Amino acid sequence: MQMSNFYGRLLVIGKEQFDANQVPRLIGIPAIKNKRCQRCFNKVARQWQLPNGEQYCRWCLQFGRLTTKQMLVTIAEPNSFPIFTGWQWDGTLTPAQQRVVNEIQSHQQNHLIWAVTGAGKTEILFPIIAQALHKQQRICLAAPRIDVILELVPRITAVFPTISTAILYGKAKEPYRYSQLVICTTHQLINFRAAFDLLIIDEIDSFPFANNAMLKYVPKLALKENGRLIAMTATPSYRHLLTFCHRSYLPARFHGFALPTIKRVVVPKWRQLIKNNQLPPVLAKYLKHNGQAQQCLIFVPTIREVALVEKAIQQRFGNLKVMGVSAQDPERIQKVQLMRAQQIQYLVTTTILERGVTLPDIDVIILGADHVNFTSRSLIQIAGRVGRKVSRPTGLVLAIVSQPSWQVWLAQITINWLNYQARKGDKHEL
Ligand SMILES: [Zn+2]
Numbered sequence: 001m002q003m004s005n006f007y008g009r010l011l012v013i014g015k016e017q018f019d020a021n022q023v024p025r026l027i028g029i030p031a032i033k034n035k036r037c038q039r040c041f042n043k044v045a046r047q048w049q050l051p052n053g054e055q056y057c058r059w060c061l062q063f064g065r066l067t068t069k070q071m072l073v074t075i076a077e078p079n080s081f082p083i084f085t086g087w088q089w090d091g092t093l094t095p096a097q098q099r100v101v102n103e104i105q106s107h108q109q110n111h112l113i114w115a116v117t118g119a120g121k122t123e124i125l126f127p128i129i130a131q132a133l134h135k136q137q138r139i140c141l142a143a144p145r146i147d148v149i150l151e152l153v154p155r156i157t158a159v160f161p162t163i164s165t166a167i168l169y170g171k172a173k174e175p176y177r178y179s180q181l182v183i184c185t186t187h188q189l190i191n192f193r194a195a196f197d198l199l200i201i202d203e204i205d206s207f208p209f210a211n212n213a214m215l216k217y218v219p220k221l222a223l224k225e226n227g228r229l230i231a232m233t234a235t236p237s238y239r240h241l242l243t244f245c246h247r248s249y250l251p252a253r254f255h256g257f258a259l260p261t262i263k264r265v266v267v268p269k270w271r272q273l274i275k276n277n278q279l280p281p282v283l284a285k286y287l288k289h290n291g292q293a294q295q296c297l298i299f300v301p302t303i304r305e306v307a308l309v310e311k312a313i314q315q316r317f318g319n320l321k322v323m324g325v326s327a328q329d330p331e332r333i334q335k336v337q338l339m340r341a342q343q344i345q346y347l348v349t350t351t352i353l354e355r356g357v358t359l360p361d362i363d364v365i366i367l368g369a370d371h372v373n374f375t376s377r378s379l380i381q382i383a384g385r386v387g388r389k390v391s392r393p394t395g396l397v398l399a400i401v402s403q404p405s406w407q408v409w410l411a412q413i414t415i416n417w418l419n420y421q422a423r424k425g426d427k428h429e430l
Pocket of ligand 1 (some may be wrong): 059066
């Protein structure tokens with residue numbers, strides 16, 4: 001194996017294989033030390049034992065079993081990268097985007113970007129990444145879901161074509177290789193140790209390791225001691241707003257139009273209707289009126305309802321192209337591609353499509369928006385799918401509920417507040 005594959009990367013070997021003298025600069029850490037897993041930094045419970053008496057960590061089992069008989073080995077990141085020669089981007093930043101870039105570049109501390117969906121977060125990253133490359137830094141761009149990674153990769157590599165880039169996610173076919181830029185799912189961060197000078201995490205509010213020590217330690221451990229974290233989100237939690245001293249705020253969309261507001265309709269028995277192969281009147285009216293005009297995502301609370309709604313639409317409106325998709329669907333990525341290619345018009349989905357996937361010109365309907373599977377933050381994300389195109393900056397966001405609900409109300413007032421801030425900000429800037 002190439003030595004560079006060890007740079008800032010954690011590899012697991014048996015304790016008996018470890019010989020620091022054999023490989024120069026190799027650092028070995030016992031996998032479980034003082035009852036704490038050294039990969040995910042969680043406490044290892046006494047009862048997590050194999051029949052041979054070895055203890056193992058159950059927290060990070062999904063990344064491969066780590067036992068007391070193993071070592072984690074790494075080599076300190078040397079930043080052996082060529083001199084940065086330039087990047088290719090002929091776009092321009094809006095005044096609001098430029099302001100955020102200036103705010104980030106004015107210091108070297110951690111920073112939170114609160115940007116509404118469609119504010120153009122990716123463009124903000126270009127000058128930030130370029131600045132880090134000039135300093136010969138190693139950079140990681142992480143996002144929680146594969147869909148987001150697959151959307152980011154072509155955009156980033158087009159701007160930085162000469163930079164060695166590794167793309168890492170669970171089912172990636174390419175083996176790991178050392179690179180200056182890493183674009184990966186947030187899960188993959190667990191395999192890095194003091195690797196990055198700059199770590200950018202998109203959608204920090206849906207970081208997958210929530211509620212245990214991993215959330216706290218994994219990004220910290222992947223960063224170098226003086227490394228810098230830039231976190232981005234459209235729907236920050238109070239905890240994130242409190243943890244970051246430096247924050248930038250981008251309430252306006254890149255095209256300057258307001259976020260679409262959520263329209264709420266109460267249909268008390270919508271669930272019974274779809275069970276009986278019928279549609280809520282407001283949905284049927286929309287489908288009849290819209291026909292083959294606008295593409296539409298129809299969100300439902302659980303997988304069970306995906307097939308029911310799909311069937312009910314097909315039966316009543318045989319001429320409409322409709323499909324259903326959920327996390328368990330093996331053809332999930334292909335179906336989103338079909339939607340993007342405008343081969344299908346209506347896609348019935350669970351919350352899996354609430355983030356990341358950008359379809360430029362759609363309406364959304366949320367059936368059962370008062371169900372616990374939808375939070376006010378996810379409703380804001382869903383509403384943010386709409387009006388992404390300059391030529392059609394608005395669209396319908398319809399929440400069908402069985403009864404009035406606080407989460408829909410909270411999402412509605414948050415969107416109104418963001419729009420108010422954006423209006424104020426525009427006046428200030430122009
Ligand atoms: Zn662990």
